[in-house]
Amino acid sequence: MGDAVRDATLLMGVHGVLTRHPWLTPPEGASASGPPEDTSDSGSDVAEDASEAEDVDVFGLAVNRAEAYGWSSTLLGAGMELGGSRWGHNDAGEDWTQDGRVREIGWLQVDVSSCLNRQRLPVLPVATVLGDVLRQVGDVRVTGIHTVAPVHLAPDPAAALLYAAHWYELADPGAARDITVTVSGRDAGLPGRVGRVRDEALACAYGRMTVEPESTAVNLPGLSRSPTGKVQTEGMRRALAFRCRVPVWSLDAAAWTTEVFVEALRATGTAESVLITVSC
Numbered sequence: 001m002g003d004a005v006r007d008a009t010l011l012m013g014v015h016g017v018l019t020r021h022p023w024l025t026p027p028e029g030a031s032a033s034g035p036p037e038d039t040s041d042s043g044s045d046v047a048e049d050a051s052e053a054e055d056v057d058v059f060g061l062a063v064n065r066a067e068a069y070g071w072s073s074t075l076l077g078a079g080m081e082l083g084g085s086r087w088g089h090n091d092a093g094e095d096w097t098q099d100g101r102v103r104e105i106g107w108l109q110v111d112v113s114s115c116l117n118r119q120r121l122p123v124l125p126v127a128t129v130l131g132d133v134l135r136q137v138g139d140v141r142v143t144g145i146h147t148v149a150p151v152h153l154a155p156d157p158a159a160a161l162l163y164a165a166h167w168y169e170l171a172d173p174g175a176a177r178d179i180t181v182t183v184s185g186r187d188a189g190l191p192g193r194v195g196r197v198r199d200e201a202l203a204c205a206y207g208r209m210t211v212e213p214e215s216t217a218v219n220l221p222g223l224s225r226s227p228t229g230k231v232q233t234e235g236m237r238r239a240l241a242f243r244c245r246v247p248v249w250s251l252d253a254a255a256w257t258t259e260v261f262v263e264a265l266r267a268t269g270t271a272e273s274v275l276i277t278v279s280c
Contacts, residue, residue: 144222
């Protein structure tokens, strides 16, 4: 098995528009590089507030939130390691440019634990941490996600995806949305499995999602132009695309859709990392 197959990296990027809370937005004219020219007490307060606002980032908040859920920890050594940790933190970042355009507003890269019995890939937990972080910072409109998923580490989810599908039974019937899903990988045989992947995805969705093949040249307006993960996706090519209808559009639903396709790919023979995008 090659390095790409053994790689335990899971990377998720959330795309959309984030409007920072006003109390976390640096005051106009303030700079992170130093205080404004006014050196009075009030000026010092403004500079301090601006510095605090600039210090807010996805990495620190994601570490904090994952620790609170008990999914991961950075407390290492002296017996402080977290038993049953779902992942180890690698990196994180964000683009919070305030211009109203779709950007990659938060991403998190983790090293998936491979020794936990029957634990699925932490797609939903990572999405949950990112969602919590982004909502803590501002008002969020999610338009898509991309996920580098180590499919070879995914176990047979059995009833887990049935429970996931049942979650959407109470969705407003008028909230259904059409979305686009793409799969990129290094496996030359992926394009020839489009029908089998579609059938497996339908089976994993338990009637809560429609799945139809789409042209791989389809546009993805819900994603920014330069998603994080060039190193992790080197050599990957877009091989599959599908038009799906989901009960509701949300970050949770995008994560569920990703899990459905992780299982569809695993069940049809994929044994390496892939890039899955979900765009509304």
